[in-house]
Every structure is written in structure tokens, then in C-alpha cells.
Amino acid sequence: MRINQVGIVGAGALGLLLGERLVKTLGPEGVQFIADESRCRRYEQTGFQVNGQALRIPCVSAPRGKYLDLILFAVKSYDLPSALELIRPFVGPETILMSLLNGISSEEIIGEALGAEKVLYTVGQGMDATRVGQTLNYTVPGFWRLGEADGTESERLQAVVALYDQAGIAFEVCPDIRYQLWSKLMLNTGVNQTLAVLGGSYRVIHENQNDSRRIMRQAMEEVRKLAALEGVTIPEAEIDVWFRIVDSLGPDQQPSMLQDVEAGRQTEVELFAGTIRRLGARHGVATPINDWFYEEILKKSPPHSEGFGSRGLTD
Structure with missing residues (x-):
């Protein structure tokens, strides 16, 4: 399993933080924000700034072809229900779903809606990213803990590990996620x-x-x-x-x-x-x-x- 196509729903601090690294690795053809049409137009018109550097990631409201390999949920908790409906057309049998949301409930909710077998657990820590308008600034990018709910090292976990390694995203695999x-x-x-x-x-x-x-x-x-x-x-x-x-x-x-x-x-x-x-x-x-x-x-x-x-x- 290899991850070539990544979707990010939510362009807040965490979505931009990971999007910046991933687009440098996979290119603009391999990373996309997923949003409704009006939000996509706004993203495309204004772009983003990350630590003073321009960041442009394509935004789509409908699939560009095949299903995505990985989808990251980077929305606020109260936007999760609408995000689930928005990304349904992008989810195939092998799509990996990862929630960047805080708390202890989002993985269960995503699994109930789209299939628990698709959900890989992750939790970030140590980042101090702040988004104001279209600008993100951070001094500490932090790192991510990754794991399966049952503590195993699955093929899809290894695929995310390979992607994060390639992108220079700091992480740790945790059997006690x-x-x-x-x-x-x-x-x-x-x-x-x-x-x-x-x-x-x-x-x-x-x-x-x-x-x-x-x-x-x-x-x-x-x-x-x-x-x-x-x-x-x-x-x-x-x-x-x-x-x-x-x-x-x-x-x-x-x-x-x-x-x-x-x-x-x-x-x-x-x-x-x-x-x-x-x-x-x-x-x-x-x-x-x-x-x-x-x-x-x-x-x-x-x-x-x-x-x-x-x-x-x-x-």
C-alpha cells in the first residue's frame, strides 16, 4: 500500500501545518483541500501564508477521479457532521481516514458513518501553530502519535509511516493509542x-x-x-x-x-x-x-x- 493522493478537510492550523509538508512531498497533484464550492473559490483566490511563505494547495468540491488514499479531518468538532457528508464521494474501499480533532469521540463517529475499518488513530502534540485569517505562523511544528485501535502494525499504518517519513513529519507509532x-x-x-x-x-x-x-x-x-x-x-x-x-x-x-x-x-x-x-x-x-x-x-x-x-x- 502506498499513499499518493491525500485529501484534507479543514484549512485551519493543523490542516495547513500538515498540508505544507505534504504538498512539498506529493506535489499539488497529490494533495487537495476538500470543501464546498464557495469555500474552494475563496481558497483559490487568496491562497495561504505559512511562516511568511506562500502556500497554494488545490481545493475540490467533487472527486477528480479515483478515490483518495488518505483523508485527514482537520475541522472543528461542530463541523464534523457536515465534513462527513462532504467527503463521502472521495472514500473508497481502501481509503484511510484520520481525525486530527481533539477529544476522544471523533474516531468512533467517523467509523460509524464511513466504516470503523477505515479509521486510523492519531493525536498531535507540541505544536504552537496559530492561524489568523489566511496566515499560519508556528515556531514548533510538534509531532504525531499514530496507531491502530487494537495496537497492531497494519499495512495501512506502515503506509502512513512511510508518507510521514518522506514528508519529514515527526511521528511515533504507539500501540497504546x-x-x-x-x-x-x-x-x-x-x-x-x-x-x-x-x-x-x-x-x-x-x-x-x-x-x-x-x-x-x-x-x-x-x-x-x-x-x-x-x-x-x-x-x-x-x-x-x-x-x-x-x-x-x-x-x-x-x-x-x-x-x-x-x-x-x-x-x-x-x-x-x-x-x-x-x-x-x-x-x-x-x-x-x-x-x-x-x-x-x-x-x-x-x-x-x-x-x-x-x-x-x-x-
Whole structure:
């Protein structure tokens, strides 16, 4: 199995971050954004800038011929249902589907819609990419963890490994990918929401402004305790690992949730605090920090649909 044709749905920070590397490797004939016609026209007219360099990737609203080998979901959680319908014509029997979304639910939702056998798990960490308008800037590209749900090294996993190697995308193959998803959820629940509520760049965490490090740690502890009740044991030392990673990020960069708050957009609070609140209710565990995050972030952003965040967590 070899990956020659890649589709990316979503041209946010992560879509552009990977698109930049992939188009340099596969060329414009091997990478395409997938979007509706009006969005494609806008992408084609304006293009993008990544760290001051022009980036142009073709955009299509209908297949250009054969099915794609790999499709990356780089949308926000609330756009996932429409993204699933948009990419259906591009999905063939051998297409690999990978979600770059935060949280622990998107892979299940994609699998239910398009086939669980097509879904390969991935989670990114350590990047500080910030998109403003059509411009993306980053100082740390981060790296990706890849894995099958059952921990095996399949042919399709090896195909993605070969592509990432060729493109110079840093990665690690993880047989415990479910653990990695929970660990990343723990980070996002802590740092993204702390800064969304307190405001400011990563410098706020670096300098412990407004007691931010204590708040972030308490939020992450709530996730860690619930993960154990869901069968995933995360050692306390993992929190300190994430603090070291956050401390290495560009001090003037901001997480995407704060960018969404400042732009008046919907946020992914349902994926983070919403998920933890629902799991807390299921297990009878109090989640006071995430309750506070949830209420404060909803005050700052438009109303949210609970459909995505509640999938698989309310049974």
C-alpha cells in the first residue's frame, strides 16, 4: 500500500501545518483541500501564508477521479457532521481516514458513518501553530502519535509511516493509542481552557499569572481521575511531562480555543469541559474546575450544540 493522493478537510492550523509538508512531498497533484464550492473559490483566490511563505494547495468540491488514499479531518468538532457528508464521494474501499480533532469521540463517529475499518488513530502534540485569517505562523511544528485501535502494525499504518517519513513529519507509532488520546484530552482540558478563561498567551502559564498553573493542574487531575474510571490509567507524572511541553512553546502564541473566543466563534468546550462534566456525572465524581470552565467559556462564545460532545458519553 502506498499513499499518493491525500485529501484534507479543514484549512485551519493543523490542516495547513500538515498540508505544507505534504504538498512539498506529493506535489499539488497529490494533495487537495476538500470543501464546498464557495469555500474552494475563496481558497483559490487568496491562497495561504505559512511562516511568511506562500502556500497554494488545490481545493475540490467533487472527486477528480479515483478515490483518495488518505483523508485527514482537520475541522472543528461542530463541523464534523457536515465534513462527513462532504467527503463521502472521495472514500473508497481502501481509503484511510484520520481525525486530527481533539477529544476522544471523533474516531468512533467517523467509523460509524464511513466504516470503523477505515479509521486510523492519531493525536498531535507540541505544536504552537496559530492561524489568523489566511496566515499560519508556528515556531514548533510538534509531532504525531499514530496507531491502530487494537495496537497492531497494519499495512495501512506502515503506509502512513512511510508518507510521514518522506514528508519529514515527526511521528511515533504507539500501540497504546487510546492512552495517548486520553492524555492529550487531559492537556487540552487544562491549558486550552485555562487560557480561554484567563486570557493571554502561553506566557500566562509560563509565568504563573493569576495562579494559572494551579488551575491548569487541577483541571488535568479531574481528567486523570475519570480516565482511570474509564479503564485508562494515566500516572500523575504525565501532568508534569505536559507542563514541560507547554513551557517549551512560544510564549507569545495562543491555543486555538482562546483564538476562537477572541474571534467570537464557537469553541470546543463541549469536547473538553463538556466531556469531563458528563463523565463526572456518570461516575458520581465532582468536577468543579471543569464546571467553572464550562460556564465561563459559554459566557464568552456563541451557543453550542451538544450533539457531538455527548456521543458515547451519556449511555
